[in-house]
Amino acid sequence: MIQNLGLYVHIPFCAKKCAYCDFPSYAGRMGWRDRYVDRLVSEITQTGVLHAHPVAETAYIGGGTPTLLTPNQMRRVLDALNQSFPLAQDAEFSCEANPGMVSDAMLDTLRAGGVNRLSLGAQSANAAELSLLGRQHAWRQVEDAVARARRAGFDNLNIDLMMGLPGQTLATFEDTLDAALALEPEHISCYGLIVEEGTPFAQGVLQGTLALPAEDEERAMVDLALDRLTGAGFYRYEVSNYARPGRECKHNLNCWQRAPYLGFGAAAHSLMPGLAERRANPDTLEAYVSGQPAEIATLSPADQRFESVMLGLRMVQGVLLAGFQAMHGVSLRDVYAAPMERAVAQGLAEMDERAFRLTLRGMDVMNAVLVDFLDEGQ
Numbered sequence: 001m002i003q004n005l006g007l008y009v010h011i012p013f014c015a016k017k018c019a020y021c022d023f024p025s026y027a028g029r030m031g032w033r034d035r036y037v038d039r040l041v042s043e044i045t046q047t048g049v050l051h052a053h054p055v056a057e058t059a060y061i062g063g064g065t066p067t068l069l070t071p072n073q074m075r076r077v078l079d080a081l082n083q084s085f086p087l088a089q090d091a092e093f094s095c096e097a098n099p100g101m102v103s104d105a106m107l108d109t110l111r112a113g114g115v116n117r118l119s120l121g122a123q124s125a126n127a128a129e130l131s132l133l134g135r136q137h138a139w140r141q142v143e144d145a146v147a148r149a150r151r152a153g154f155d156n157l158n159i160d161l162m163m164g165l166p167g168q169t170l171a172t173f174e175d176t177l178d179a180a181l182a183l184e185p186e187h188i189s190c191y192g193l194i195v196e197e198g199t200p201f202a203q204g205v206l207q208g209t210l211a212l213p214a215e216d217e218e219r220a221m222v223d224l225a226l227d228r229l230t231g232a233g234f235y236r237y238e239v240s241n242y243a244r245p246g247r248e249c250k251h252n253l254n255c256w257q258r259a260p261y262l263g264f265g266a267a268a269h270s271l272m273p274g275l276a277e278r279r280a281n282p283d284t285l286e287a288y289v290s291g292q293p294a295e296i297a298t299l300s301p302a303d304q305r306f307e308s309v310m311l312g313l314r315m316v317q318g319v320l321l322a323g324f325q326a327m328h329g330v331s332l333r334d335v336y337a338a339p340m341e342r343a344v345a346q347g348l349a350e351m352d353e354r355a356f357r358l359t360l361r362g363m364d365v366m367n368a369v370l371v372d373f374l375d376e377g378q
C-alpha cells in the first residue's frame, strides 16, 4: 500500500505561448492530441498494473491548457486514471483551465470523471497586463468561467493571480485582488513573476523595453495580498497560496511534504516510496509519444533532507520535526543546527516543539535562507 499517493497528468497543449512562460507547453501542435492521449492512456494503464492499482489521495491535471483536449479525449484520460488508480473517497481531484477555453461540455466531462476542483489561470483583471502577458482571455471570461463552473457543480475553485508584472502598480494589483474576491473562490494563488531565460519577457527586460516593479513595490504587493486576502477570510498556508479554512490544495501540500506521486505525460516527474528516486519523462511531444523512457535521478540522503527543508519552508506550518525524523531517520536539528540558529537569530525563522518555520520576514528572503542550508548535512 502506498500512503498519500498523488497523481499528476500533464497536458502540454496551449493555444499560444504566453510571453513569460517556460513551462513544457506547446502552441500550434493540436494535431498531436490524439497520439498524445493514446500514449498517456497506455502509460497510465501500464503504471497502474505495475503498482497493483494503489489508491490515490489526490490527482491533478495540469498543463499547458488541459481543457484544450476535446471532451472525448479528456474522458479517455479520466477513464484510464479512474480504472488504474481508485481514488480515495475524500480524494481531491483538480484540473487547470484557462478562462475562455473551457466549454460546458468539458466541465460536465470533468465532473463526471470525478474532478472536484478547478483552477483557473486568471492572472490579472487589468486588460493591459493580460495583453502584455500574452494571455488569450479578458476578465469577463474569468467571470463567465466561474459562473459556468459553479453551475456544473464545482464547489472548490482556485483563481491564479500574478504580481510583479511590468507596468503593474499597487493600485492595479489591488483592483485584481478585489475582482478575484468578488468571484468568491475557495482558494487564491498569487505568484510573483519570475523572468525566465529565453522567454520574450527576459528579452524585453534585457533590452530595457519591459520595466519590472522595484523590489520594495513587489514586496508591498505581497503585503497587500496578505492583508486583503486575510481580511476576506482566507489564510496564507504557503508562500504564494491562500485558502479558506479546509480548502488548501491537498495535492500541493502533499508534494511539499514529499509524499509519493506518480506523474504521467511529457515532462511529468514521479517520486515514489523510498523517495530516493525521481523519474522525469521526456519533455518533447516527439520523445514522449515515441515512448522514450523516463530519466532516473537518484537522490542522496543529503539531497532528500535538503528537499524536505526547501519544500517544507514554503509552507507557513514549516518543516514538521516529527515528519522529518520519520522520513530521514535523523532529527532536523542534528543535521541543520547551525543554519537554523542563524535564521532564528536574524528573526527569519522560529521553532517550537512541533516545527521549524520561516517568519513573515523570512518568507520574503526564503532563497537566501535556503542557501545557508544548502551546504549543511552533506
Ligand code: SF4
Binding pocket: 013, 014, 015, 016, 017, 018, 021, 022, 023, 025, 063, 064, 065, 098, 121
Ligand atoms: S497558458 Fe500557461 S502553460 Fe500555456 S503558455 Fe500560457 S503560461 Fe504557459
